[in-house]
Amino acid sequence: MTTPGRNTARRKAPNVLAYAPFRKLWTAMSVCSLGDWLNLLALTALAGNLTMDRGYQVQSLAIGGVFVAKMLPAIVLGPLAGAFADRFDRRLTMFFCDLLRFGLVLSIPLVGSYQWVLVATFLVECVNLFWVPAKDATVPNLVPKERLEEANQLNLLVTYGTAPVAALLFAVLSVANDMLGRLLPFLAIRETYLALFINALAYLVSAVIILSLKEIPKAGVAVATSSPSVLRQIFEGWRFVGGNRLIRGLILGMLGAFAAGGAVVGVAKIYVNALGGGDAAYGVVFGAVFLGMASGMFFGPRLMRELSRRRLFALSIIVAGLVLTAIALIHNLVIVVMLTVLLGACAGIAWIIGYTMIGLEVDDGLRGRTFAFLQSLARVTLLLVVAVAPTVAGLFGERELKFGQETVYRFDGSNLVLVVGGLLAAIVGIVALRQMDDRKGVSIVADLVAAVRGERFAPEAAEQATRGMFIAFEGGEGSGKTTQSRLLAIWLRDQGYDVVQTREPGSTKVGMRLRAILLDAVHQGLSARSEALLYAADRAEHVEKVIRPALHRGSMVISDRYVDSSLAYQGAGRALDPGDVTRINSWATGGLVPDLTVLIDTPPSVGLTRLGGAADRIEAEPLEFHERVRREFRSLAAAEPARYAVIDGTLSEEEISRLIQDRVREMLPDPVPQEAEDVTGTIPAVRD
Numbered sequence: 079m080t081t082p083g084r085n086t087a088r089r090k091a092p093n094v095l096a097y098a099p100f101r102k103l104w105t106a107m108s109v110c111s112l113g114d115w116l117n118l119l120a121l122t123a124l125a126g127n128l129t130m131d132r133g134y135q136v137q138s139l140a141i142g143g144v145f146v147a148k149m150l151p152a153i154v155l156g157p158l159a160g161a162f163a164d165r166f167d168r169r170l171t172m173f174f175c176d177l178l179r180f181g182l183v184l185s186i187p188l189v190g191s192y193q194w195v196l197v198a199t200f201l202v203e204c205v206n207l208f209w210v211p212a213k214d215a216t217v218p219n220l221v222p223k224e225r226l227e228e229a230n231q232l233n234l235l236v237t238y239g240t241a242p243v244a245a246l247l248f249a250v251l252s253v254a255n256d257m258l259g260r261l262l263p264f265l266a267i268r269e270t271y272l273a274l275f276i277n278a279l280a281y282l283v284s285a286v287i288i289l290s291l292k293e294i295p296k297a298g299v300a301v302a303t304s305s306p307s308v309l310r311q312i313f314e315g316w317r318f319v320g321g322n323r324l325i326r327g328l329i330l331g332m333l334g335a336f337a338a339g340g341a342v343v344g345v346a347k348i349y350v351n352a353l354g355g356g357d358a359a360y361g362v363v364f365g366a367v368f369l370g371m372a373s374g375m376f377f378g379p380r381l382m383r384e385l386s387r388r389r390l391f392a393l394s395i396i397v398a399g400l401v402l403t404a405i406a407l408i409h410n411l412v413i414v415v416m417l418t419v420l421l422g423a424c425a426g427i428a429w430i431i432g433y434t435m436i437g438l439e440v441d442d443g444l445r446g447r448t449f450a451f452l453q454s455l456a457r458v459t460l461l462l463v464v465a466v467a468p469t470v471a472g473l474f475g476e477r478e479l480k481f482g483q484e485t486v487y488r489f490d491g492s493n494l495v496l497v498v499g500g501l502l503a504a505i506v507g508i509v510a511l512r513q514m515d516d517r518k519g520v521s522i523v524a525d526l527v528a529a530v531r532g533e534r535f536a537p538e539a540a541e542q543a544t545r546g547m548f549i550a551f552e553g554g555e556g557s558g559k560t561t562q563s564r565l566l567a568i569w570l571r572d573q574g575y576d577v578v579q580t581r582e583p584g585s586t587k588v589g590m591r592l593r594a595i596l597l598d599a600v601h602q603g604l605s606a607r608s609e610a611l612l613y614a615a616d617r618a619e620h621v622e623k624v625i626r627p628a629l630h631r632g633s634m635v636i637s638d639r640y641v642d643s644s645l646a647y648q649g650a651g652r653a654l655d656p657g658d659v660t661r662i663n664s665w666a667t668g669g670l671v672p673d674l675t676v677l678i679d680t681p682p683s684v685g686l687t688r689l690g691g692a693a694d695r696i697e698a699e700p701l702e703f704h705e706r707v708r709r710e711f712r713s714l715a716a717a718e719p720a721r722y723a724v725i726d727g728t729l730s731e732e733e734i735s736r737l738i739q740d741r742v743r744e745m746l747p748d749p750v751p752q753e754a755e756d757v758t759g760t761i762p763a764v765r766d
């Protein structure tokens with residue numbers, strides 16, 4: 079719907095780097111990423127140098143050996159490292175990992191043999207497997223939830239953005255080393271050693287920064303005392319990934335995007351050669367992937383701010399697959415380079431959204447394992463694709479398709495690999511969309527058009543054009559919705575707005591009867607479908623008789639619960655198909671979506687104990703039911719961060735109220751100055 083404030087410029091929030099602890103972690107990460115890329119370049123070059131006199135084939139195998147040693151630890155140790163990140167002090171884990179990496183990298187030039195290059199590479203990668211999940215699991219602790227996407231964008235930007243910087247540095251170091259050797263022959267060392275010294279130094283600098291980062295919580299210490307074993311934690315992590323539809327879809331999609339990128343890396347060299355390009359062209363294609371990824375991560379979510387995150391994620395994978403297929407079929411180097419930028423952009427969007435949603439969706443105690451699990455799978459996928467792709471391409475060989483007498487179309491192994499990879503990625507994207515779509519029944523094209531125009535899609539947009547604003551409060555039992563919706567109504571009235579404060583179920587005559595049926599504990603046997611339909615019936619009546627008329631009058635409508643409650647309680651709690659629940663509610667409400675949904679996120683163990691009196695039919699459900707409800711609320715919010723305010727419900731009533739006011743203030747047509755608030759006090763006098 080169209081509301082005041084939609085086009086009003088939002089107050090400029092500080093950059094995510096303004097959070098000092100995150101800034102420090104980010105600096106350590108940047109230094110390490112630079113060191114990692116330098117490490118890759120130096121070790122592959124060193125492997126080649128050390129085996130130079132043993133022929134082309136041995137030299138190629140030696141370089142390949144470094145890649146295998148780099149990727150192998152993920153297969154063996156990935157999940158174990160994640161459990162470590164959840165159980166132990168993350169700051170110390172990162173600090174000791176940095177020291178170990180420093181020592182191992184420094185040892186390579188000191189030992190100076192190819193065998194030791196392999197062993198040290200393997201060990202450094204083992205250590206990396208502990209450092210990275212500890213870092214990933216720490217980021218959500220250092221920035222507010224609504225800044226997590228931005229933080230992840232910056233993290234990924236340095237992860238990949240440091241690659242070209244490292245390449246440049248490597249080249250400069252090689253030249254400098256060469257000049258130094260000529261000027262002062264007694265100082266001559268192997269050209270790659272200088273890069274390795276800088277690489278080791280980067281890890282040492284990171285260790286010092288991490289040690290000073292006292293803000294990293296000692297996550298998982300409490301879990302460790304109550305949980306039985308590391309193996310059990312890994313098992314739970316795997317079970318969680320498999321059992322959560324959204325996470326499953328995210329991981330599947332991210333791996334699809336990775337496999338598509340891997341297919342390009344695997345056959346890029348032969349494909350570019352077949353197109354008549356040399357090493358420089360190969361470098362350009364390689365650079366195009368990075369350029370595309372960086373721009374996708376940075377600009378994609380911004381340009382498509384209003385599109386459901388789940389849809390954007392799946393669509394970017396589908397488009398990546400189709401672009402890859404086009405790359406395979408169009409035999410023109412310039413077009414291939416341009417399409418490769420687009421492919422990288424799609425993969426970048428998918429990766430940043432997937433990473434962010436996992437960070438928001440997964441509980442702190444499991445986050446480390448989920449990231450580690452994902453990283454391991456990504457590496458295994460990459461290893462398999464990079465290893466299998468050129469082999470398959472070689473086995474298929476060069477073919478020609480003849481059309482008529484004149485037209486000959488070359489179709490060799492690299493084309494085949496890219497076509498198959500592209501189609502597989504597109505299929506994976508479609509499956510991910512089916513698993514995760516949060517707007518089933520709503521046309522994707524209409525959603526896309528609305529997002530490109532910067533509007534949120536609403537089916538009855540014209541009819542809904544109104545001066546009012548619709549704010550819904552959502553959350554579990556006893557989370558504080560009633561308290562906060564009342565405080566917000568009072569605050570808005572104090573600013574001179576006409577406010578209608580309402581709730582679900584039970585805000586109409588019929589609704590009151592439905593509420594009695596729904597919540598009375600005597601109706602224990604009510605079927606899940608009847609329950610969903612009764613809530614939808616209450617909502618249809620509510621929208622038609624209360625909400626829409628108020629919005630048309632230009633009032634602010636504040637509803638204590640709305641459609642998300644049905645998605646969370648009947649969808650996740652009662653395990654009804656979320657698509658069905660979405661559809662009946664879309665129909666019941668005529669597609670009316672709140673301008674803002676305030677999710678008061680309170681652990682059920684806290685919320686349920688706040689409630690007095692006998693439990694009603696739904697409050698009486700077991701704790702796991704309420705945990706599922708909470709997870710679904712969080713996941714709905716994570717999918718559309720621009721339309722949600724997620725507030726920690728364990729804060730004090732005053733703090734929560736202040737946070738909500740801050741968010742709502744941004745949407746008001748005539749912003750209420752903060753200073754005026756500070757003079758009159760946080761909560762205006764009650765005039766309810």
Ligand SMILES: Nc1ncnc2c1ncn2[C@@H]1O[C@H](COP(=O)(O)OP(=O)(O)OP(=O)(O)O)[C@@H](O)[C@H]1O
Binds near residue numbers: 553558727728731
């Ligand atoms: N931030 C808070 N900290 C501690 N107690 C709170 C907080 N917010 C509300 N409460 C208390 O918790 C109880 C439940 O609050 P409230 O009725 O607002 O929750 P609710 O989410 O509307 O609950 P329900 O799910 O039953 O509708 C009340 O006694 C209220 O005073």
Ligand SMILES: Cc1cn([C@H]2C[C@H](O)[C@@H](COP(=O)(O)O)O2)c(=O)[nH]c1=O
Binds near residue numbers: 555597613639640645
């Ligand atoms: C709207 C809606 C509500 N519920 C459940 C959630 C609560 O247990 C009750 C409402 O009680 P409250 O004290 O007013 O919070 O109903 C649901 O299961 N589905 C819904 O759509």
